[in-house]
Amino acid sequence: MSSSDSDGSVEYENYYLKFYEDQNNGPPLIKKKSRLIAAVVQNQVDVLSDLLDSPRWYNVRDSCGYSLLQIAILTDNIEVFDYMLSIPDFPIEFVNREGLTALVVALDCFVSNNDTWMREHFAYELIKKGASIDRVYFHGDTPLHRTLDRGYYKAAKLLIERGADVNAPNREQDTPLTRTLYKDESELMMTLLVYGAQPTVLNFEQSVLYGNSFEIQEILFLYIYDEYSNLELHLDVLLTLAEAKSPLFYHIIKCPIKITIQYESLSLYFRFLCSISIDCLHLVIQKFGHYMNKVFSRKIFSESYYEGGEGKVICLKNLNVILESELRPSVITFINNVNSTEIFEDLIELGYDENAVTPLYCYLLSYGLNVQELDLHYVYDLYGYCELFKILLHMDIQKGVILEGYIKKAVPAFVYDINMNVERFLQEQSDYDADSAYLLRRYFVHPKLNEICYQINQMIGYSEVQSFQKIPLLVELARNVFREFFVNKFNIKTCKEFYSRLNGLPISNVHKKIITYETKLY
Numbered sequence: 001m002s003s004s005d006s007d008g009s010v011e012y013e014n015y016y017l018k019f020y021e022d023q024n025n026g027p028p029l030i031k032k033k034s035r036l037i038a039a040v041v042q043n044q045v046d047v048l049s050d051l052l053d054s055p056r057w058y059n060v061r062d063s064c065g066y067s068l069l070q071i072a073i074l075t076d077n078i079e080v081f082d083y084m085l086s087i088p089d090f091p092i093e094f095v096n097r098e099g100l101t102a103l104v105v106a107l108d109c110f111v112s113n114n115d116t117w118m119r120e121h122f123a124y125e126l127i128k129k130g131a132s133i134d135r136v137y138f139h140g141d142t143p144l145h146r147t148l149d150r151g152y153y154k155a156a157k158l159l160i161e162r163g164a165d166v167n168a169p170n171r172e173q174d175t176p177l178t179r180t181l182y183k184d185e186s187e188l189m190m191t192l193l194v195y196g197a198q199p200t201v202l203n204f205e206q207s208v209l210y211g212n213s214f215e216i217q218e219i220l221f222l223y224i225y226d227e228y229s230n231l232e233l234h235l236d237v238l239l240t241l242a243e244a245k246s247p248l249f250y251h252i253i254k255c256p257i258k259i260t261i262q263y264e265s266l267s268l269y270f271r272f273l274c275s276i277s278i279d280c281l282h283l284v285i286q287k288f289g290h291y292m293n294k295v296f297s298r299k300i301f302s303e304s305y306y307e308g309g310e311g312k313v314i315c316l317k318n319l320n321v322i323l324e325s326e327l328r329p330s331v332i333t334f335i336n337n338v339n340s341t342e343i344f345e346d347l348i349e350l351g352y353d354e355n356a357v358t359p360l361y362c363y364l365l366s367y368g369l370n371v372q373e374l375d376l377h378y379v380y381d382l383y384g385y386c387e388l389f390k391i392l393l394h395m396d397i398q399k400g401v402i403l404e405g406y407i408k409k410a411v412p413a414f415v416y417d418i419n420m421n422v423e424r425f426l427q428e429q430s431d432y433d434a435d436s437a438y439l440l441r442r443y444f445v446h447p448k449l450n451e452i453c454y455q456i457n458q459m460i461g462y463s464e465v466q467s468f469q470k471i472p473l474l475v476e477l478a479r480n481v482f483r484e485f486f487v488n489k490f491n492i493k494t495c496k497e498f499y500s501r502l503n504g505l506p507i508s509n510v511h512k513k514i515i516t517y518e519t520k521l522y
Contacts, residue, residue, distance in 0.1 A: 032051060032057070033057075033060050035047070035051055036048065036051050036052070036057060036060050036068060037060065037062055037068070037071060039051060039080070040068050040071045040072050040075070040077065040080050041071065041075050041077070043075070043077040043079050043080050044080070045079050045080055045083045048080055048083060048084075049083065052084075052087065055089065058087075058090055058091055059091060059094065061094075061096065064096070064097070065096035065097030065098070066096050066105075067091070067094040067096065067102065068084060069081065069084050069085075069090070069091075069092065069094065069102045070094070070096060070100070070102050070105045072084065073102060073105050073106050073109070073118055073122045074105065074109060076118070076119065078119070078121055078122075081121075081122060081125070082125065085125055085126075085129050092126055092129055092130070092131050093131065093132060101131065101132070101135065102122075102126055102131065103123060103126045103127070103131040103132070103135070103143060104135065104137065105118075106118050106122035106123040106126060107123050107137070107143060107146040107147065107150065107152075108137065108146065120150070120151075120152040120154060120155055123143075123147060123150075123152055123155045124152070124154055124155040124158060127143075127155055127158050127159055127162065128158060133159055133162055133163070133164045139170055139171050139172065140169070140170035140171035140172075141170045142164065142165065142168050142170070142176075143159055143164065144156060144159045144160070144164045144165070144166070144168070144176045145168075145170055145174070145176060145179055147159060148176055148179040148180055148183065148188075149179060151183065153185060153187075153188050156176075156188060157188070157191055160191055160192065160195050164176075166192050166195050166196055166197040167196070167197060167198050175197065175198070176192060176197065177189065177192050177193075177197045177198070177199065180192060181216070184213055184216060186213065186215045186216050186219060189216060189219060189220075190219065193219070193223055199220050199223045199224050214244075214246050214247055214248065217241070217246060217248050218246075218247060218248050218251070221248055221251075221252075225255075230258070231252070231255050231256065231257045231258065232257070232258045232259075232260060233252070233257060233258075233259060233260070234259070234260050234261070234262055235259050235260070235261050235262070235269060235288075235291060235295070236262060236268055236269070236272075238252065238259065238284070238288070239268070239269065239272035239273070239276065239284070240272070242272070242276045242277075242280040242281075242283075242284060243272055243275060243276045243280075245277060245280065249280065253283050253284075253287060259288055259291045261291065261294060261295060269292070269295050270295075270296070270331075270334065273292070273318060273322055274315055274318045274319060274322070275315060275318070276318070278317060278318065278321060281318055281321055281322070282321065285321070285322070285325045285326070285327060289325065289326045289327060292327055292330075293326070293327060293330050296327065296330035296331055296333065296334045297330055297333075316359065316360060316363060319363060323367070332367050332368060335364055335367045335368055335369050336367075336368040336369070336370065338369065338370075339372070340364075340369050340370055340371055340372050340375055341372045341374045341375055341378070343361075343364070343369075344357075344361070344375055344378050344379070345378070347360070348378065348382065354382070354383045354386055354387075354388065357383075357388065358386075358387060358388045358391075361388060361391075362388075362391065365391070365395065370396070370398055371392050371395040371396065371397050371398065372397070372398050373397055373398065373399050373416070374406070375392060376389065376392050376393075376397070376412050376415075376416050377406075377408055377409060377412050377413075379392060380409065380411065380412040380415075381409065385415075385517075385518050389412075389415075390499075392416075393415065393416055393495055393496070393499045393516075394496050394499055394500060395496060396494065396496055397416060397494075397495055397496070407431075407432065407433040408431060408432050408433070409432060409433055409435070409436060409439070410425055410432045410433075410436035410437075410439060410440055411436070411439050411440065411443075411517065413425075413432070414440070414443070414517055415516065415517050416495045417495070418483075418487055418492060418494075418495060418498045419487075421480075422440070422444050422446050422448070422449065425440065426448050429452075434456065437449050437452040437453050437456070438453055438456075441453060441468070441522060442520040442521065442522050443476070443517055443520060443521055443522070444472070444476065445468075445469050445470065445471065445472035445473070445476065445522070446472075447470070450468040450470070453468060454468070469522060473521055473522075475514060475521060476521050479514055479515055479521075482515060483515060486498070486501075486502070499516070502515065502516070
């Protein structure tokens with residue numbers, strides 16, 4: 001064993017050796033100090049009590065500078081720890097070489113050779129014994145901050161009762177009360193408030209207590225405000241409480257209240273209105289309709305509709321209530337300006353199927369929702385040549401910027417772009433995904449398409465010889481000629497006009513499906 005005459009230290013890595021095999025070696029003082037440390041490490045209370053026969057041995061430390069009490073904590077040995085605390089005048093404020101006391105070790109360190117925190121027992125007993133509660137830790141934390149972080153609620157209550165500063169902020173300006181919020185502990189929060197914690201540090205007016213129980217929210221609100229307070233809340237706080245159906249929402253709605261609007265949160269408000277319960281929606285419109293009109297009058301809101309609003313379901317019942325209320329004019333203006341592609345993307349993320357998307361989309365279309373080119377690609381990708389896709393073909397389609405990272409498919413482009421043909425596709429081939437040539441071969445026979453498909457087969461190592469049709473069917477030629485003639489004859493400029501006129505022709509649905517690429521020919 002490595003030890004020194006000057007300090008009697010013992011290497012930490014030797015704690016778990018069978019020390020007593022070497023107990024007859026070395027100078028007597030070194031031998032006794034080493035035996036003391038070994039007794040603590042091996043949790044041998046009887047041996048330790050025999051060795052601690054004089055206060056001179058209370059301050060023995062190991063090679064890292066840890067005291068006997070700190071070693072007991074690090075090795076998770078409660079029996080020897082309790083025994084040392086039971087000794088009158090045993091030093092509990094001993095500071096090791098890093099400036100750590102036993103309480104700091106109990107609150108800040110892991111069990112040796114393990115990744116688990118110390119048991120609460122050590123911190124609680126040290127505080128009970130009278131360990132200093134004023135020491136500042138890393139990041140400016142107090143012992144109260146640390147006990148709350150570790151979930152040592154029994155020790156935290158004892159600290160509060162012993163006079164710990166319940167309003168002491170750390171360097172990030174977190175107080176013990178804000179730390180309690182993370183744990184959602186109502187009883188502990190009540191204890192802090194009873195002992196003078198200032199709830200106003202939570203700034204309830206500007207942020208809701210996400211993830212906290214209704215009980216916590218109500219406790220804090222009633223501590224901050226009374227019937228004589230000038231209540232002022234941000235709109236997103238009120239709507240978040242409404243969405244959660246918190247009892248606090250129904251309490252607040254009855255109070256005189258001034259609402260402030262965070263314009264950087266504008267994109268959330270419409271989503272909240274479309275997802276909260278109908279009774280909450282009626283209450284919000286009835287009492288705060290003038291604030292909502294201010295929201296929808298802002299153009300910035302229409303441009304950033306969904307930013308930060310993920311996960312909120314648009315309900316048709318809510319839309320009906322909104323559009324039958326005083327908000328109708330401003331909401332219709334909003335629908336006319338909103339980016340429809342962002343709506344559709346969000347519906348996809350929410351897992352809406354075709355049966356759910358179609359009525360909602362048609363509802364918004366009836367109030368002037370503008371259709372983007374990318375919308376048709378999304379619908380076709382997910383649902384194919386479905387009823388919603390056909391409906392969108394009869395709308396004014398705005399040519400927009402294709403989102404970065406999104407690669408178009410050729411088939412929907414052929415359907416909605418009346419000027420699209422194979423020659424143009426071949427010129428713009430890089431704008432479309434790799435499968436486009438294969439998919440177009442179901443509608444067209446063209447030597448260049450065959451060549452592209454053959455090259456792709458070669459690149460991916462497709463060994464089978466695949467024959468491609470080389471002569472187009474007469475029905476394909478007739479379809480191509482008809483489309484070109486039809487567009488020129490009536491000077492058709494838009495997709496909407498093309499499909500509206502086509503539907504008026506006295507021809508069979510079989511022929512219409514061929515003309516509109518709904519029917520594959522090959």
